[in-house]
Every structure is written in C-alpha cells, then in structure tokens.
Amino acid sequence: MSENPVYAKKDFVPDQEVKWCPGCGDYAILSSVQMAMTKIGKTKEEICFISGIGCSSRFPYYMNTYGMHTIHGRAPAFATGLKLTNPKLAVWIVTGDGDGLSIGGNHLIHLLRRNPDVNVILFNNEIYGLTKGQYSPTSRPGLVTKSSPFGAVDRPFSIASLAMGAGSTFFARTIDTDPKHMIEVFQAASEHKGTSMIEVFQNCIIFNDKVHDEITNRANRDDTTLRLEHGKPMIFGKEKNMGIRLNGHSPEVVKIGENGITEKDLIVHDEASVFLGHLLGAMERPDFPVPLGVIKKVTAPTFDDGIIDQIKMVKEKKGPGNMEKLLNSGDTWEVK
C-alpha cells in the first residue's frame, strides 16, 4: 500500500471478550502487538493473524484484523499457503512452546528453512497451559507437573539454537514484562523480509508462575539479561560493567576494569553474523546472561519471491497458459 494508514491501538481491538486468566502474560503481549500494528505501515485488511492450538493461539480472535485459528501445531503450513496465494499480506503466526515446538516442530523448522516473508511470535512459558499443566519441550529437567509427578526427565530445546540450526534469517527475544522492548522487536520483525521469529518469555500465572522470574524481576534482571544492540559491545549488569568476551572459541563473562579488560575487548554485536547467532543462541543461564533483542538478522531470498519469480519466468518462457492449446498438443488424431 502506498498511503500510510493512521491507526490507534483501539482500531485493532475487536468486540470479543478476552478470555485469558487474570494476570496472564498474554495480555501484555496482545497489547504490545496491537500497539505495534499501528506502526508497521500496513492497512488492517492486509494483516492476517494465524495460530494453532493453545492459550496463545486464541490470539487471532482478539485482533481486529483477518485471522485464522487453526489446528494444533500447523499454523506455519496455513501461513505458507496464505502467503503464497496473496504475497501482499502481512502474516503473523502466533504459537507457543507446545504448539510450535512439540506437535508443530516439523512445520516450524521447515518454515524457517524456506524463509517466506512472515512473522512468528512464540510465547514461551515452558508449560502446557490449555491442557492444564503438563511439561513442555522447553520445560526444565525435574519440573514437577501433572504428567511428571516425579520430575520431567526430558532435556529441553533451546529455541534460539533450534532456529539457528533451521536457518532462521531473523531471530529475536523479548519479555512479556517489557512492553516497550516488545513493540520495538515486533516492529523490527515486521521490517525484516523473510521469516522473523520472535521468542517471548511469557509467564503462566497458573501452572508455571515466575518461571522467568530470574530474568524479569527488578532486583537482578540487569545482571541476568544481555540487551543486544547492533554495532554495540555486549555490556550488561546493573553497573554496566559486565561484558562478553571471546576466549578462544567460547564466549566468557568478564568484568570491565578487572585484569585490564576494557570495552574494546568485548564482542561487538553484529546481527548479520551467522556465527554470532549460533554463539548467542547457545548462551544460557546460569553461566551467561540471557541475550535479548535482535540476535540475528540476515538477508536471504524469500520463499514467496522464489515461487512468484518462477511462475513469472515460466510464463515468459512458455507464454501464458492456454488449455485449448495444451489439450491439443502432443499426439492427437482425428476420427472422421
């Protein structure tokens, strides 16, 4: 669209009652997405939200745009068909750690591999909420739930590492307690051409309350998270005196001013570096602060462009399709 539509947040609020639990982190994400939608330069009718099944997947009902609430884990497949059929649409997939990584894991990795120009918001609360509290593929080992009364034995996924491995061209992280950061990240995702994957740390107040407390509470969040900025050294901590340095092949946490370490020794964040993306994806608690913001943003051909260009190329080569001609081609014969 050439004209830039002017919207207020309320334009994206439909008349439907929102039915998440009081205090759920989803409310803040919804509000931030509605706010972000006023800033992405797309008209309401060009936006489509697509979800699978789960608490997060009720999301499309709460957005006054076009929307599809689909089946468990398959939203990326629906989104691919939608985008290929109408590439002008701004397509937003909303999923969770169960929907996107367990039942829908296959679709998610293939989406990232193909890189259609769509956005994925994955709410990670490390639990199944809608089925009332079973451990998920991101739950930490030992988590006691209804289906793991003696503690979960599974090892969890690192969503970032999984996305990097699948060839994600845009990966970002944000937290449900920080609306400003969420809006920035959603805008950055919208601007990226290709599949933008956003992991949102989200709190499930009922079944996994305070699961992200270590990185969200005011007392230590500055020490447990690393806010990434492209082109800036990796500095964190309340006193802004901690940093990440490369020691051989591995990153390490260092204190600026100790042992002669200065800002110049720290890794400078480069969104366009595939290697740095893998490194940041592998940085986990408790050894490292959790990287937040845009971890990776690289340019790669999109699936939708590839498909459209190929159709265009074949049309130019063979001429537009003519069924009459096609049926009469090859071996035909006349019976008199």
Next chain:
Amino acid sequence: MENVVIRFSGDSGDGMQLTGTQFSNTSAIMGNDISTFPDFPAEIRAPQGTIAGVSGFQVHFGSGEINTPGDEPDVLVAMNPAALKSNLSQLKKGGTIIANTDAFTEENFKKCGYPGDPLGTPELEQYKIIKAKITTQTLEALKDVALDSKGKGRCKNFYALGMTYFMFGRDPETTIKWIKEKFGKNQLLVDANVTALKAGINFAETIEEIISPFKIPPAKIAPGKYRQINGNTATALGFIQATQAAGIKLFLGSYPITPASDILHELSKHKNFGVTTFQAEDEIAAICSAIGASFAGGLGITTSSGPGIALKGEAMGLAVMYEVPLVVVNVQRGGPSTGLPTKTEQSDLYQAVYGRNGECPMIVIAASRPSDCFHMAFEASRLALEMMTPVMLLSDGYIANGAEPWEIPDLKKDYLKIKTRFVDPLHPPKGDEKYLPYKRNELLVRPWAIPGTKGFEHRIGGLEKEDETGNVSYDPINHEKMVNIRAQKVANTAEIIPQQEVFGDSTGEVLVISWGGTYGSTYMAVKKLREEGKKVSLMHLRYINPMPKNVGEIIKGFKKVIVCELNKGQMKTIINANFKCNAKGYNKVQGLPFKISELVQAIGAEL
C-alpha cells in the same frame, strides 16, 4: 479377431512401459479403440531376473468398443523367464508367448524358481510359443552402430516392439517419429533404436508362417479429435480448467505418495497457468497450506492416497468447520496401512464418507474412468467453490495410471464458468453494520471474504461458532443447530448435481450398482448380459455424498440389487442403510481390477 490384449513384460529396467506406450499410441492413431494399464512393482529396481522385478504394460486394442485394459492377455511378450512365470496364469488359454530366449538361461531360471527351461514343458503345451533371440539379434543388427554393447542391449525393447508391429500390422511411422523427437540431439541413439525396431519387424516377417499376423481394422469411434490420457494427468488438467473457469488461483499442497504423485508432477509443469505447487514437509502441511490458500481466495487442492488421507483427517474437519472451498484427492491403493502401494482398491470409501471426528460431512465424488478424471476434477472444484466446503474426489491406482483415448472436450461449451461466492468488495458493511461471515444463502452457503478486502475483517476458527456471526460459542442449542446446518448444506449439494443415469431399462430383474473406477468392467459385463437378453441394468455412481435425488427411485424399479466393488462391501452397506433394499455384494480385494468375465458370471448367477 475383433479385440486383442497384449502384455509386454520384462525387468523393471527393460523399458516395458515405454514399449507398451508406443504400441498403444500407434494403435490409437491407427483408429483402434484402446485401453492400457501399466503394472509395475513398488521397488524401483528389484534384483534383475526375479519375479519381484517384473514390470508389465497391458494394451487392449481393437475394432470393437473397449472400456478396460482387458481381462486376459492374448499375447505375452516375455523378456525373461520371470516375466513368463509371473504372467502365465493370467494368459488366455491358447494364447501366444513371444519369449526372448537369450534371457532363458540356467541362472535366470534359478532366480525365478524354474527347475529348468519351461519352454517345451507340458505346462506350456496349450500355448503357441514364438522363440526369438531378441538380445543377440538386436546386437547383431546394431553391429555397425558406434554404441557400446550395453547401449545396444538397451534397444532390445524396440526389437520386441517391431515383432508385435508386424504381428498386428502396425505402422511404425508414429514410433519412428517419436524416437526422432526423443533422441533428436543424439543421432546414434536415433539410428540404433530405429534400426532395432525395423530389425524386429523384418525378423517377424521372415517367420511369418509361425507368427501368422492378424488384421485389426479401425474401430467405429464417434468423429472428433482425440488424444490419449491417463487418470492422473486428466485430474491435473481438470483442476487447471476449473480454476481458469472460476478466475482464481490454483494452489496445490502435496506430499509425494504412490499412486498420486503424478498429479503433483503434472501440475508442477504448468506454472504458466499461474499454478502454485507446494511440495510440503508432510501430508498434514500439504492440506493445511491448501486451506491457507483457500482462505486467501485461491482454490486449495491436496492430493494423496489412503495413508496420507488418514493424516489429513483433522485438517479436513477444520475445512468443514471453516466452510472454505477445498478439494482433497484420494487416489486409492490397496490398504490398510502401507498395504499395496502400486495396486488398486476401492477400500477408502468409508474413510471418505465417515473418516473424521465429530459430525463432519463432506461432499464425496468419484471418477469412473481415466478420461472422466478431467470432468470430475472440474466438478470437485465447482462443488467446493459453489458450496464453500471441502470435497473429496476419489480416484484409484487403476484409472490413475490407466490410459484411454479421449475426445478433446469443447471447453467453451462445457467448462467455461464456475460461480464463486466472493463478497462485493465495493459494498462493505456501513456504520454499525457488521460483516456476518456465516450468514447464508438459500442453499445455506456462506459468503467468501478474503484478506485484503477492506471492511470485511473477520476471524475464523475450528471452535464451534455462533450462527451468522461466527463468534466462538459453547451454547448447546447453537452447536446442534450448526451441526444440522453443515449437514443440510452438504445435502443441498444434490440440488446442483446431475440426475443419476441408468444404463439399460429403468426397471427389471437385477440392478447392478458400481461406483468409481470399476465402470469399464461393470458396463461391459452388463452390456454383454443385456445382449444375451437378460433384464439387467447398471447404475454407476459418480456422486456419492450426497447421491443424486433419483437414486432411491431407480433402486425401487428392480427386484434385486447387487453392488460390485473392490472392497468388502462398503458401498453396499451405505446403499442398504439409505435405501433398505437388501442389496447383495460382489466383492474382490486382491489389489486387482474386476475382470469382465468374472462379473458376467457373478451377475449372471443372480438372473
């Protein structure tokens, strides 16, 4: 001799499919009626010389009416002992065997379990055997061609083809033209194959007395322009024509599976029609992408076979709930589970009609023969678009791979326009008015508003929805109402499908009911019995759910009903449940099509 059945059989690498295709093309162009069927193993290249590696291609051609690839071959071309062994029981008593004696070696006898040379044993006494050193004579004929002996050996199928061309007076020009087009850039291969073909013809001529050639005059075929077509190609082309007629994009989401993959292959060739083909990561993604495409305003299509259809069940339910157009093709094969991937069966009828959770009715239609796949693919698309609901199109391995002549249809007359239910984008709801995505017309069909259309923004989902608004609703009375509306909508499809036709009189002793890909056999069997003066008629169903409105009336006109199908009696059960006519079944579940002779016998026993 009016009609002849010939079967080319050899190792999967021997080029038998190509040989059979050439024979059938030549016969069609010479004015014969034809029907063909390839029979190949699921393994791509099973060990050479073994029964598992035998690949066959059967051609039924002649001057009379032909509707099937033929019950029993009159002539068997056996390129090795395994080909003889695996086909002998099907060969007509007194039939002719052309044997490539070069391959009749001790080693090959062992590989397929013959104790010694079967030629000349009492088992073969009742057949006419023509021995030919096909391999060595091909090499001899090509001794001056600068190809290695492996390359020369590959031409032996054309030598065999040449022999059959002489035997049935076939004009080799069509094949020579084809060879030139196919190998045009490689003059060596052109020379080698043409030389082998001619050598085969010449050899047969020299042994004319043994071979005793037949004359097969052209068939009486309605005037018009014809081409050959198999079911999978016809299905693909029918879909393209339908989306052109509806003025919308065709989106195919598919995952490779035998015997449906050729529809994906065919559609992938035709991107210049604006066709999008998406080879998805699995069967589920394939159908889900198609539903996404339909939400966006295209016609979403997904093609598969039984095991893949099982995986798509949940998504089909969603499309029923959404009420969006969608076509699901099941090219049926032998089941259950992986079953018999390359063999034919009709055992997915229950799956098509009932195989989803909840009260989940779908329109089900079935193609009756290879060329009918074009029409029924068009029909499936038309019904999906006009009724805004998913449609299951049933085909099967037999008609999907079988080929026959097809009079090229008049597109402008019969396939020109399909109605769509798009909202008028120039008249969005005004003021407080809201778009009601589930407000219905007289057939209970809802409107289609697609993303990008201003003022019609709405959300759809798999949760039960409130009547008209489509908002999520858990209200018990509303749920029952919606279940009834969706069922009634599918039932209303009967208003826009043609009346059921009957072959034969509208009343009589026995009504034979068949459906889908068995039409050629059941029609020929009933025709034969009627020629004998029997009071038997055929009702062949192509519209299965709902059935045409006059089906019940037709059934009432007969004393007995017999349902012939390649399963354990699924259509029989549906017919008895709906029409209480105490129908009997004639069933076969061997992965093979019906023979006309067995049907004549089974139906005849009821008269």
